[in-house]
Amino acid sequence: MSDFNRRQFIKLVGGITAAGLSGLAFALPAKPKARVVVVGGGYGGATAAKYLRLFDPGVQVTLIEKARQYVSCALSNEVLAGDRTLESLTIGFDGLARHGVQVVHDEVTDIDAVKKQVKTKQGKSFAYDYLVVSPGVTFRWGDIEGYDEDATELMPHAWDAGPQTLLLKKQIRAMPDGGTLIITAPPSPYRCPPGPYERAAQVAHYLKAHKPKCKVLIMDAKSVFSKQTLFEQGWKQHYGDMITWVSSADDGQVFGVEPENGVVLTEFDEHKADVVNVIPAQKAGPIAERSGLSDESGWCPVDQRTFESTLHKGVFVIGDACIAGAMPKSAYAANSQAKVCAAMIAARVNGQAEPEPSYVNTCYSLIAPDHGISVAAVYRLKDGTIQSVQDSGGVSPTEATPQQRAREALYAHSWFRNIVGDIWT
Amino acid sequence: MITIRIAVGLLGCALIVTETAGAGPVDPAMVSHTCAGCHGTLGASLGDAPVIAGLPEQYFLETMLNYKTGSRYSTIMGRLAKGYSQAEIEAMARFFAAQPWTTQPQQTDPAQVERGKELHTSRACAACHGPDGTPSAPNPAIPSLSGQFAEYLVTQLEDYRDPGTAIPPAALPMRAMVQGLTDKDFRALGQFYASQQPPAANEQ
Numbered sequence: 001m002s003d004f005n006r007r008q009f010i011k012l013v014g015g016i017t018a019a020g021l022s023g024l025a026f027a028l029p030a031k032p033k034a035r036v037v038v039v040g041g042g043y044g045g046a047t048a049a050k051y052l053r054l055f056d057p058g059v060q061v062t063l064i065e066k067a068r069q070y071v072s073c074a075l076s077n078e079v080l081a082g083d084r085t086l087e088s089l090t091i092g093f094d095g096l097a098r099h100g101v102q103v104v105h106d107e108v109t110d111i112d113a114v115k116k117q118v119k120t121k122q123g124k125s126f127a128y129d130y131l132v133v134s135p136g137v138t139f140r141w142g143d144i145e146g147y148d149e150d151a152t153e154l155m156p157h158a159w160d161a162g163p164q165t166l167l168l169k170k171q172i173r174a175m176p177d178g179g180t181l182i183i184t185a186p187p188s189p190y191r192c193p194p195g196p197y198e199r200a201a202q203v204a205h206y207l208k209a210h211k212p213k214c215k216v217l218i219m220d221a222k223s224v225f226s227k228q229t230l231f232e233q234g235w236k237q238h239y240g241d242m243i244t245w246v247s248s249a250d251d252g253q254v255f256g257v258e259p260e261n262g263v264v265l266t267e268f269d270e271h272k273a274d275v276v277n278v279i280p281a282q283k284a285g286p287i288a289e290r291s292g293l294s295d296e297s298g299w300c301p302v303d304q305r306t307f308e309s310t311l312h313k314g315v316f317v318i319g320d321a322c323i324a325g326a327m328p329k330s331a332y333a334a335n336s337q338a339k340v341c342a343a344m345i346a347a348r349v350n351g352q353a354e355p356e357p358s359y360v361n362t363c364y365s366l367i368a369p370d371h372g373i374s375v376a377a378v379y380r381l382k383d384g385t386i387q388s389v390q391d392s393g394g395v396s397p398t399e400a401t402p403q404q405r406a407r408e409a410l411y412a413h414s415w416f417r418n419i420v421g422d423i424w425t
Numbered sequence: 426m427i428t429i430r431i432a433v434g435l436l437g438c439a440l441i442v443t444e445t446a447g448a449g450p451v452d453p454a455m456v457s458h459t460c461a462g463c464h465g466t467l468g469a470s471l472g473d474a475p476v477i478a479g480l481p482e483q484y485f486l487e488t489m490l491n492y493k494t495g496s497r498y499s500t501i502m503g504r505l506a507k508g509y510s511q512a513e514i515e516a517m518a519r520f521f522a523a524q525p526w527t528t529q530p531q532q533t534d535p536a537q538v539e540r541g542k543e544l545h546t547s548r549a550c551a552a553c554h555g556p557d558g559t560p561s562a563p564n565p566a567i568p569s570l571s572g573q574f575a576e577y578l579v580t581q582l583e584d585y586r587d588p589g590t591a592i593p594p595a596a597l598p599m600r601a602m603v604q605g606l607t608d609k610d611f612r613a614l615g616q617f618y619a620s621q622q623p624p625a626a627n628e629q
Contacts, residue, residue, distance in 0.1 A: 356449030360459040378508020392508030
């Protein structure tokens, strides 16, 4: 892959326009070099689609995504706090179309890795030379007794941004002062490791101002969690003893719920709350399992150099759904993996050597509007697995001034603006 | 690729540091695209993280190496810079230097911009940074400030002023320059440079 810059990019557009195809930002050549189908238009899939077009405009890219608009989970905890609208997290696909990506709103129901085609709910089929699958996560219904899809109307998960987020927000708004919110945190691995703990902080930020006698209880299936020291420090600093975390070692793991009664059940105890937010255990999105891309772990094994499935050649799995060594299931990780995957496909299409991969993750959490914390890592492929580079990365320092925490909050919002721009525009 | 660097430790003894930068040669685009999630596609940030598209190669390289060693304070860049080898940072420096300086219109307050312009003049900033924040002749050590994000510029000015914050030796003159300036002055300066959109910024 050669260096690519905007100048070459504009030259190319100009060339096509000069050829009499004005009106089209990108005209597809009569016969594309290769046909790539991307399944899923979230942080992973949309990045792959855009960057494939940037790397090689001769490649035909079709993105198949059920939703007309994507709603970002990242920053959706601020909606619960009341500091942000869901609309501000809602993104359309016009930007991808401007890069020459063919966006199809449909649902892939079947992947035929032998015939190299996908079939959709609307009865269409799409042939491909390379398939990129970025299906995100789905829940392991049944792991918590009594928690099924109907129960989400009483005890929202709010782990897909959208109506569930608004339902949880509404319930929290209706809570009496002195009431209790229980958040059940899932076992690893799951989408957005610090998410449940940021959620506790963002809800507390609202409660502190409106219902200061309320309590937030996190019932955890784990005995440690992401950025733990920084969260515990920030919770105490801003919200006193409003937030309590219960480790799995202290009977924190929830095994059952009674949605009608607001009750959660642990091994030895039961807890009643005014609002219960169940974040269930997770696995790769439905299409992964249905098409044999996931293994008994529920996640998709891939060659971590290219993200090509080890179960189906010619199919690449990126984002939350794949097993990516030391990388967490985060938006930035999906964005980074998608670029590596797109570069590998572009190299193959052009018969070039596959470049040495480089991956990164940066993940911000907001404890209060002016208090951000982060975790970051740079990764390389070593012995076939993605490993973080020694002596690099890590979390924000425990000792920091309010000014430094405020800068990280500024950069958290900056991150959202830029990653959305990098993906969907 | 393995590079061997010989560093002289505090006690004067030579240490051999082996740096494994991955098995294959560094791909400039591959390593540079990792920055885009925070700094925008090809480094053309949408704010408030700084624009890095079009930074002078030498400035980029020195900045990253200073982050890596901790000679320049950062919230997060130190942790990230430590993950890249010298060869990778050199490749990024060339990659971003080859991009055009691409800025975004920012909302600025005319009174603040005016105040910032006065400071820019009275403090003789133009001597190094040019009349509008862009050096009159390209300078490998001085980045353009024209159109850079105001919030970012303020953070840098704060770091220059605070004697407890690490800044690289090359920036020490800035520490002297900003003494006596207030937070309000910093905001005004930030607004002034932010308001200075380089000519034909988006047509290069």
